[in-house]
Amino acid sequence: MEKMILNGEMKDRSEIRIDIEDRGYQFGDGVYEVIRIYNGLLFAGDMHIKRLFQSAELISISIPYTQEELMEQLKRLVKTNDLQSGIIYLQYTRGVSPRSHAFPFHQVEPVYVAYTKEMPAAKGEKAAVRAVTAEDIRWLRCNIKSLNLLGNILAKEEAVKAGCEEAIQHRGDIVTEGSSSNVFIAANGAIKTHPANNLILNGITRQVVLQLCGKLEIPVQEEAFTMEELLKADEVFYTSTGVEVTGISEVDGKIIGNGQTGPLTQKLQQAFCQEIERQCGRI
Template identity: 45%
Template sequence: MSLYDLILTEKGFMQQNELSYPFEERGLQFGDGVYEVIRIYQGNYHLLNEHVDRLFRSAEAIKIEVPFSKTEMHEYLSELLEKNSVAKDAKLYLQLTRGSAPRSHEFPLNVSSNLYAYVKDFERDLESMREGVATVTLEDIRWEWCYIKSLNLLPNVLAKQHAKEHGAKEAILYKEGMVTEGSSSNIYLVRDGKVYTHPATKRILGGCVRMKIQELCKEKEIPFIEEAFQVEDISYADEMFATSTTAEILPILKVDTVSVGDGEPGKITRELQRLYEKDAHIPSGASIFSKEQA
């Protein structure tokens, strides 16, 4: 994935090799910050409003001041694409920390926050979206404020690595037998034509794609039920899928040793994939269904 040269910082635009912070930086030493990953399709942001709103919610939750207003953030992020002449599928990573100061647990006084955002080319994982993926279950050991998109991702990293070591794409996390979400995704179970997923409480990160899925279900009169389900319910699922900004909508075909439904991507999952591609203005030639239509 190629990295575009120009990045956005709290001080404005600069070349990536010009970015430098002191080693006593609170994001580095404490994970004292928040972040966002925003999908870009053919040079255009998708769900930008939702991501910017969530960034500000996360920053407010841990008392970090964002150096720009929401309007300015929109303008700067759009300008970042223009200045880099971004025309391909890509992703933007944005990180905001409390700033640079001598290491001490309490908040530093009179220190401004650090922000940087950069763009990298990022192709869609069409094979996984077409064919579906295997997953594993793992106990959710994260903190209780998962609704904040914070930099403290070590449990998520360990869960994702556990999945990789067991030949799976994602780890499905659970607390007291109840599925919360994935290591980097929201998780859904389909039963009798209804979509079930954990309610958007502090126990999960309310995904921007999750919000879009809820909207699409409403449009198509597919019952979207914010109700947690148990790991044992997976045996009775007709379909399952996962969503995230970079993965979009992934059919889940296997959880641990259990095959989901008939072991193929389900009807509702496919319908939501079609609707999502339409909403994101994916060209027909780049669709996950183009192979089927050929």
């Protein structure tokens, strides 16, 4: 029987009950993380947990564990479910309280859930995918990994309806990020990606890729770029826990480069696989 965590306790999925007045359910009042598992080990787990605590602090949710204690719970969940390749999803909500927009007047305990899901590990180079662009209609605190994802969902649905894998969001002429990813462009041997400010989520895979660029001596500019730069780029790729590092072959029907995964993207895909092997062993 698959196990989940509810408020620090390991339970069967059938035992999990969430109150109808949980503020995560009624307001999206909470934060979450998704951590990739390779060979039964958490990839970049410390970075994910650190970001979870940062997001929680920014919306005044107090997590009643240390980062080390939470990490040990997640490792135990992976081991209990015998998960070799997949993800952990975990979230904290502000807790259960009678419905009111303001924070509860009385002290409430946050509600914490975590579960695992199988997902095959990607190996080596992945085929490039198609994308569309979409106006970024989200709120102005995208650096918080909150449960409020309706704007992201609507953008992703635009991509799905167009037969594409991702929607690249923009505020006016400035590209921000994907609906569930970070976006990079490459031109003249250098890479550019939006700076990690309040307009994007500083993705963990994004951070790992930037570290790899440093090791590989690939020039990087963390600065905003335009829609025109996006469409004229030599290469476009996107990153996330789920897609890892994946090339984008076409945006809004415009072929990027030669319509295949570009050489810089391939180089980073290979380096990313090596980083997975360094942390978690060969996949």
